[in-house]
Each structure stands twice: as structure tokens, then as C-alpha cells.
Amino acid sequence: MISRRDFLKRAGAAATLAAACTPGRTSWAGGTASRPNILWIYSDDHAENAVSAYGSRLAEVAPTPNIDRIAHEGVLFRNSFVTNSICGPCRAVVLTGLHSHLNGFRQNGDRFDGDQQTFPKLLREAGYQTALFGKWHLGTEPTGFDAWEVLPGQGHYYNPEFITPSGRGPVEGYVTDITTDKALNWLEQGRDAEKPFMLMVQHKAPHREWEPGPDHLTLFDDVKIPEPDNLFDDYSGRGTAAREQDMTIGETMRLGPDLKVWDESEKETPVWNRTYGRMNDEQRAAWDAAYDPKNAAFHEAGLDGDDLVRWKYQRYLKDYLRCIRSIDDNVGRLLDYLEATGLDKNTVVFYSSDQSFYLGEHGWFDKRFIYEESLRTPLVARWPGVIAPGSQVEELAQNLDCAQTFLDIAGVSQPDTMQGRSLLPLMRGERPDDWRESIYYHYYEGEGRVHNVYKHYGVRTDRYKLVYFYTLDEWEFYDLKKDPNEMQSVYDEPAYASQIETLKTELARLRAHYRVPEDDA
Ligand code: SGN
Ligand code: CA
Secondary structure, three states, rough: OOOOHHHHHHHHHHHHHHHOOOOOOOOHHHHHHHHHOEEEEEOOOOOOHHHHHHHOOOOOOOOOOOHHHHHOOEEEEOOOOOOOOOOHHHHHHHHHOOOOHHHOOOOOOOOOOOOOHHHHHHHHHHHHEEHHHHHOOOOOOOOOEEEEEEOOOOOOEOOEEEEEEEEEEOOOEEEHHHHHHHHHHHHHHOOOOOEEEEEEEEEOOOOOOOOHHHHHOOOOOOOOOOOOOOOOOOOOOOOOHHHOOOOOOOOOOOOOOOOOOOOOOOOOOHHHHHHHHHHOHHHHHHHHHHHHHHEEEEHHOOHHHHHHHHHHHHHHHHHHHHHHHHHHHHHHHHHHHHHHOOHHHHHHEEEEEEOOOOOOHEOOOOOOOOOOHHOOOOOOEEOOOOOOOOOEEEOEEEHHHHHHHHHHHHHOOOOOOOOOOOOOHHHHHHHOOOOOOOEEEEEEEOOOOOOOOOOEEEEEEEEEEEEEOOOOOOEEEEEEOOOOOOOOOOOOOHHHHHHHHHHHHHHHHHHHHHOOOOOOO
């Protein structure tokens, strides 16, 4: 593998050569103003609250300077949501521009029908080079890509296996670095430089079990991570679903696999083998040197009750944010490469995550619920000369819009069947009068499945949210202006009766509009 410095040196030489041969043109760079390159950097479970450009309680303590660079030089979507907050389904929605009930991938474990129409296929037909590296998690092999190398299932943090069109095998190193190396390699050596490209760089991190890379094992050791106000939520203002979930830091989070305080008896178990057990001697030595003293202090302290929850929160957040620091470093590597090669001028760069995540809000980790922390997902984009630096968009955007946005950027026509809407006008600073005023959401993995979150669907406007847990026959309603943390459902308050009726009508309209079968569950 060649080093990044070598990349940049070679890329610089190529740029000089190309400029000398074709004055005024950068055809070697593929993209043009009308057919720009598209770089989609997509992580797994990166909470909006952990992107410092969004300005949360974590922004100061755990900044993401490179992701923020995209936002500061481009646009930040303030209200970016998903349709179904779980991994595979989000990915299928991005590819197809269709809600889960139409693309057929409703829950993790389903298999994506790779014969259906996707935006990479359409871009490829239109002359784009398409490539994908990293997490895929859709069961079947990728279709519509000139080049791809993906992690099997969830993938591994250390020495991960990759599946490629020609076989499968492990790669030494840390997954976030390797995924980026593969993307840089393809940019530098793999692609047809005469064509514009669409490149998807999809990180495993910062997914559970939150294993930081070798460079970040002691980051945040001396820092106290601010807690959310509702870390000790008792769920009294909500229904059965919030009470019966299995995703609390206090109860669900495991000391060994999740928090790296392994018990001797866990050695060689499947979860040990897929995490700590995968490290080579050097990686393990660095890991132990970092964690052994912290773990000894934990044992020494003998915590219980709320103190133990607080400790778990600190350990969880630190590891999670360490994983994100590595993503951010690698976003920086990609941005630097684009700049050094001049590709930045004709490349639209996006950063997003499949969905957001609970970082102790409501006492939780994970996602799945229509509540704000997991309904949202970070979305920032940069396109020099088109997006005004420092722009912010308040309109309701959804991952459903990605496919059409990419097609629109490339000047490729958008199939009528797709259900989103191009975000490009918003990126340009336009404010279409007829922009959507509500979004539809449906989560299908139900009770009995991992984290035990009941099935539900619902609608959110800029101010209100109506949710129906249909297997429980329970409704919830939130006024996000008065109760942004969703601590109290006001479904039974007479003062909201007419608002609730309005949202019920809107929910029915959306279900008809998106062609949701009556018995979809
Ligand atoms: C695994 C995780 C869960 C997580 C799901 C889905 N458990 O089952 O915590 O919700 O993946 O995540 S773990 O013990 O394997 O870490 S998703 O991002 O793929 O949807
Ligand atoms: Ca995810």
C-alpha cells in the first residue's frame, strides 16, 4: 500500500502534468461544473449531537473539525431525518429513493433486491464511474458499482474482513483507516480519470461495540463528558414502548463487550472473538496499556447505582467519541487529497450517517425510535461555487431525498417512481414554496427483536409529532416547541385535540401518498 504522502506527491505531479497538457481544463479530474464528482462519506450511528458543527453539549469537548469544515465551507441541514431509524433500511432508502415498504428492506436481516433501480446504476448509465468502500449491510452483493469492497455484515474494527468481487479476506489495521485507504487508492489509481465519479465511503464506526483505533485509545482520559439532563429518565410521561425498551446504559449495556472491562470468563466467547480477540500482539499491547489502568481504577472504585450508570456513560461516550475522532481524521485525509489534486473544485462532498443515536438521552444508547435523537441524522455538504459557505437549511430533509439529489447534481433525470425530492435547490439557497411540511416514519423491527422497540409509525412537522405504536394500540403526541426532549406525551390533553386531529389526517394523507399498504407492519 502506498502512503498518503506518496499519494499526494503523485497526485500533485499528475495535476501539474494535466494542467500543462490541457490548459484551462482538468479532464484528468473527471468532474466538470455540469457533471461534478460526488463523494458520499457515510458513517454508522453517528449522532447529530456528536458533530460539533451542530453545536450540542459535546461540541466543545469533542470537536469534529474536518466534518465541520464541510459545513463551514458549505451547507448544514438543521432538520435532516430518516424514514426508519435502523441500518440496512436507511441504506436501502438512500440507494433507491423509496420508503422501506417499496424497496422491500424493512428491517435488518432482510435481503436487498439488487435488481431494482438505484441511483448508482442510473449515474453509471449516464457515464459516471461508481465505487463503494466499507459498510454495506444489505445481505446481497452490491450492484451498480464499477468497484466495490465491503465489510461482511457489521464488519470488524480490528483487522477487518473485506468482501470484494474476487473474494474475501482480512486486512491488517483499523477499519476506518483501511476504508479510507481503499477509497484514496481507487481515486488515485483505480478509476477512469476521464469520467466523473460517484464514490461512497461508508464507515463501520462509530457502531457498537465502539472500539477506538490505536491512535485514540487515551483521548478524553482526563475529560468529563457533559451528561444529558434526562440521563435518569423514568419514562413516566410516555407509554409502554419507552418503558419496555431494552437499550438503557444502566441495564442493557454490558461491562465486557461494550465497556471493555472484560471478565476472564468472557474470553473466547463469540463477542470477544469478534472484538478484542481479533487484535494482533502489537494492537493488543497498545490497547492493554491504555485500558488496564483505567479498568483497575474502575474495579477499585466499587461503584453501584447511579454512580455506576454515570461511570458507564463516561466510558461509553469516550469510546464512541474516540471512534468518531478517527472518522474525522479520515474525513480530513479525503478533503486534503481532493484539495491537493484540484478535485475539490468539481466534487460535491457530503457527510452523513445512516441514522443518529442516543448518547445517554432518556438513559439510552441505540436508535430505532421516532424520538428526536434517532429520527435525525447529520447532513452537511460542500460544493465550491454553488453552495454559499456557512449556509444552513431549516426545511425538512430526509434520507429519502438522497438519490434524487445525487441525480439532480449530475444532471440525470429522476425516475417518477422515486419518493423523495432533490435537495439541490435548498443547497443553492433557494426556498421552494411547495417544500414538504411533514415527514413520514415507520419502524418495523418489533418487540422481541434486539433492543425490544415496539413497531410504530408517525408523522413530524416543524413543531408537532404524532406516533402510533400499532401493536400496542397506543398513541403519543409531542409539542416539540414546548417539550423538545419529548418527556411528556400530550396525546390526552384537550388543548391539543384539534392539532392531533390535523396530524391524524396528515398521517393518513402521507400513507396514501407514499402508497403504504393498509396492513403494512
Ligand atoms: C447489533 C448491535 C445492536 C444494534 C444492531 C443494529 N448489538 O445487533 O446494538 O442495534 O446491531 O445496528 S452488538 O452487540 O452486535 O453490537 S445497525 O446499525 O446495524 O442497525
Ligand atoms: Ca446504524
